[in-house]
Amino acid sequence: xxxxxxxxxxxxxxxxxxxxxxxxxxxxxxxxxxxxxxxxxxxxxxxxxxxxxxxxxxxxxxxxxxxxxxxxxxxxxxxxxxxxxxxxxxxxxxxxxxxxxxxxxxxxxxxxxxxxxxxxxxxxxxxxxxxxxxxxxxxxxxxxxxxxxxxxxxxxxxxxxxxxxxxxxxxxxxxxxxxxxxxxxxxxxxxxxxxxxxxxxxxxxxxxxxxxxxxxxxxxxxxxxxxxxxxxxxxxxxxxxxxxxxxxxxxxxxxxxxxxxxxxxxxxxxxxxxxxxxxxxxxxxxxxxxxxxxxxxxxxxxxxxxxxxxxxxxxxxxxxxxxxxxxxxxxxxxxxxxxxxxxxxxxxxxxxxxxxxxxxxxxxxxxxxxxxxxxxxxxxxxxxxxxxxxxxxxxxxxxxxxxxxxxxxxxxxxxxxxxxxxxxxxxxxxxxxxxxxxxxxxxxxxxxxxxx
Numbered sequence: 001x002x003x004x005x006x007x008x009x010x011x012x013x014x015x016x017x018x019x020x021x022x023x024x025x026x027x028x029x030x031x032x033x034x035x036x037x038x039x040x041x042x043x044x045x046x047x048x049x050x051x052x053x054x055x056x057x058x059x060x061x062x063x064x065x066x067x068x069x070x071x072x073x074x075x076x077x078x079x080x081x082x083x084x085x086x087x088x089x090x091x092x093x094x095x096x097x098x099x100x101x102x103x104x105x106x107x108x109x110x111x112x113x114x115x116x117x118x119x120x121x122x123x124x125x126x127x128x129x130x131x132x133x134x135x136x137x138x139x140x141x142x143x144x145x146x147x148x149x150x151x152x153x154x155x156x157x158x159x160x161x162x163x164x165x166x167x168x169x170x171x172x173x174x175x176x177x178x179x180x181x182x183x184x185x186x187x188x189x190x191x192x193x194x195x196x197x198x199x200x201x202x203x204x205x206x207x208x209x210x211x212x213x214x215x216x217x218x219x220x221x222x223x224x225x226x227x228x229x230x231x232x233x234x235x236x237x238x239x240x241x242x243x244x245x246x247x248x249x250x251x252x253x254x255x256x257x258x259x260x261x262x263x264x265x266x267x268x269x270x271x272x273x274x275x276x277x278x279x280x281x282x283x284x285x286x287x288x289x290x291x292x293x294x295x296x297x298x299x300x301x302x303x304x305x306x307x308x309x310x311x312x313x314x315x316x317x318x319x320x321x322x323x324x325x326x327x328x329x330x331x332x333x334x335x336x337x338x339x340x341x342x343x344x345x346x347x348x349x350x351x352x353x354x355x356x357x358x359x360x361x362x363x364x365x366x367x368x369x370x371x372x373x374x375x376x377x378x379x380x381x382x383x384x385x386x387x388x389x390x391x392x393x394x395x396x397x398x399x400x401x402x403x404x405x406x407x408x409x410x411x412x413x414x415x416x417x418x419x420x421x422x423x424x425x426x427x428x429x430x431x432x433x434x435x436x437x438x439x440x441x442x443x444x445x446x447x448x449x450x451x452x
Contacts, residue, residue: 066107099128106135111144136166162188169194188213213237229253300324306333333358348381361395374404425451
């Protein structure tokens with residue numbers, strides 16, 4: 001019993017020694033370590049000594065999240081937001097000479113908090129600001145938006161700008177004071193309100209851009225052109241739910257692009273694409289057949305391709321000779337409403353090097369049109385006989401009409417290693433046993449089941 005205090009005393013002594021060793025490190029290293037912590041956590045180190053207090057006043061990377069300000073007594077948005085804003089205001093008010101390089105703020109807003117957040121942005125804005133990351137949402141529906149100061153959009157040091165929700169990008173104050181972001185490499189806009197003209201103007205002044213995310217931006221009804229033309233762009237995520245009243249032209253010209261995600265439901269009268277020959281990975285979800293074909297032709301050398309439900313729905317109406325051959329494609333994922341085996345086999349005919357095929361069912365599962373049911377292919381797909389190793393089928397609702405497809409791929413899949421099915425337990429009585437008895441040409445092939 002008497003040894004326990006000694007052990008505790010020894011542990012405290014070791015902790016103090018470790019703290020002393022850390023305190024001996026240069027300020028630059030300690031500041032670098034603190035930059036990886038949430039700012040609230042970093043400021044807790046001020047209880048250690050006066051030196052840590054001085055260090056925290058020199059922090060150049062400030063990260064604030066509202067969830068960190070919850071306590072056991074209350075979890076209301078109002079209380080946590082009040083504590084958050086009080087802390088941010090206190091830290092920014094006492095911040096010393098070293099310029100702020102990173103400012104991240106994640107919180108829920110009331111309509112009366114807009115001016116407070118705008119003040120925070122103006123306070124951190126400076127010639128050395130490299131990252132501004134705002135993730136804002138309103139507790140109640142509000143027409144009020146946080147207006148990004150024009151100084152942010154002409155900050156020559158800014159490298160990363162991420163704006164999410166509850167935010168409006170204003171027009172330049174004058175023709176002589178335009179947007180200017182020559183160092184910006186990452187621009188991510190989610191649910192941000194602006195006009196197509198403003199967005200076009202903003203993009204035209206981001207000459208070094210490498211990563212671009214435009215997700216549900218520009219909701220106002222208007223006409224015009226949106227150009228995404230960057231020689232340095234490597235990653236593009238574009239998602240639009242524009243209303244039918246819009247009549248926009250979207251132009252994509254990105255010769256260095258490696259990753260592409262595009263989903264367009266409506267609103268664009270035309271999409272023109274050029275120079276996508278270096279794209280390695282893409283997800284396409286577009287409903288208009290002519291635009292889909294234009295993308296597929298441009299992406300014929302791609303390695304990983306995902307076709308969303310809107311795209312897959314329009315492919316059965318496309319003559320097979322119009323679908324290009326994907327000579328380098330190794331992974332193909334199709335999101336489907338029904339098991340249209342004819343369209344699937346047509347795609348396999350165009351993918352001679354395919355190694356993995358994934359078919360993902362959307363809910364609810366629909367039966368295919370009679371004209372789209374199983375037909376024995378005139379030619380065995382090249383990939384099935386030489387490269388296809390894995391077939392994954394997710395959220396599958398078993399139907400007897402599909403068994404001819406499984407029998408075919410198991411019979412002709414000479415290098416097939418696994419057939420993985422995620423099936424409905426209630427509707428698949430006896431199906432796993434029947435499928436497991438089908439003959440397989442590949443002795444290494446395993447049939448694996450998991451249940452929804």
